Amino acid sequence: MRKWILTLAAMTLLAAACAEETPPADNGSPSASAEENQTAAECTDEYQADLFAPDTLTIGTGNPAYEPWYGGKSEAGSDWKSGDFTGDPHSGEGYESAFAYALAEEMGFTGDQVDWVSVTFNKSFAPGPKDFDFAMQQISILPKREKAVDFSAGYFDVNQALIANEGSPAIGVTTLAGLKDLKLGAPIGTTSLQAIEELVQPTQEPSAYDDLDLALKDLKNGQLDGVVVDFPTAFYGYADVVVGQFPNIGGEQEQFGLAFETDSSLVECADIAIEAMRDDGRLDDLKSQWLEVDTSVPVFS
């Protein structure tokens, strides 16, 4: 019995000694465990020098910027021009714009310290110095792309959907096989095109467009039976009917990520911020606030 007590006492002492020793080690050199507890703001502070412009988070996105990712009205002097289906990233409205300002706050910036530059899709991954800290324009994380850019953690889970206008033979189709003989189109650089090629494997070659706008033009002209877009976009009045949603390509959940210049140290900070926002439910809140989707739309089988 005495032995027991002695052993216990010794262990308690040891544990206490250890516990006391740990904090000084933490405060000294930044050990691995210390960085794990770092907030996004601290991280950004540490890598201040890597920002494109001092004390500013510069974000590149497409122009025009489409609903539901970018909403609101443009103010005079903005590079963006809002319209029926387009918004302005400066507005803080629309999922990606709102997400950007929340992310910036988490990384220690005020709203005024967020700057937007318009970049074409190609420019977001072209080699060479970038004039932004990261690009955010519904860029899907794909393994091959990681050779050219560094992706942050995924901030949005996405899948693809088919939209069509009244009178299209696509309406009422519920199976991938039923889409096979239709003439489908999608914007270039999106996984929408991959959904057509890999999931539908159509007999007619799909058309690929520079811009959602051009694809919709051909849909209206009757040159296309349907256009594939990402699921949230399907609900914003671009066409009459949301025919159905596609299952994941290759069985993996597709995600949008922020695209950084390769080896940018800021990726780490964005990751910390995104994970924090995921953990405390802010990502979900943004989703329910800005994206009105009807999840009951059937999935093509």
Add this chain to the structure above:
Amino acid sequence: MSEPGVFAPMGAPGLDPPVPGGDRRSKILGGGSARTTWIAIVSTLIFFTVAGLLIVRSTGWPQVRQSFFDPEEFAYAFPEILAKFGRNVFIFCVAEVLVLALALLIAVLRSLPGPVFAPLRILAAAYTDIFRGVPTILVIALLGFGMPALQLKGLPNSDVFWAILALTLVYSAYVAEVYRAGIESIHPSQVAAARSLGLTRGQSLRHVVLPQAIRRVIPPLLNDFIGLQKDSALVAFLGYTEALQRARIIQANDFNFTPYVALALIYVFITIPQTRFVDWLIARERTKRHGGAEL
């Protein structure tokens, strides 16, 4: 241009036709001796080595090599793009046949003499002015997106149809001017001679003027054909999957520009033999016309 000669691989021989009195020429120009040949070789080597080193040693080169010269990506993209290049060949061949016919008609209309034909001349002139003035990609976009929107019965919806029509309209304007230059280069005395032999105006145009005029403008016609071949890539804008569009799809999916390099190589491969052929034609024409009396 539909004659098979266009695609026939033309070798280097014959590029420089033998010039009588060549010895004197080489003396004047300082070419020919072994020493100058060596200087040329060495200076070329130095130039390209320095230029190459400047590129390869630059800080951005590793990234550029990864983005533009990725062997793995090239191996994947090249056959994919080449497979679609057949569509470009179809587009520019059909367009060229139409261009040669339409442009000749316009050129002849524009060369019609007499006050009665004034409206035709004005129309032809307006046509060439407008279509030489508007960027090709705009004509393609206006026709390709605009015409199907009219939803007129009987008009095709196909991108290829409208693209071929747009290219034909634009290039006919250029080619009509080439023809016209050829027609005007024929001395009026030839028409006078033909007319004095009893040929009608139409007959003298058909049998005397045009045969000579067209022969004279074959090199510029070929140049325009090469331009047309390159502009067939603009059809990508309509969403039609020809070679450039295929390259862009791969590029955007993989975030890699190597497919562009692959397509550029295909173009270089088909256009360089043609440009060499044109150079050879011009050189031959020159020697023929001047009897080798040039310097």
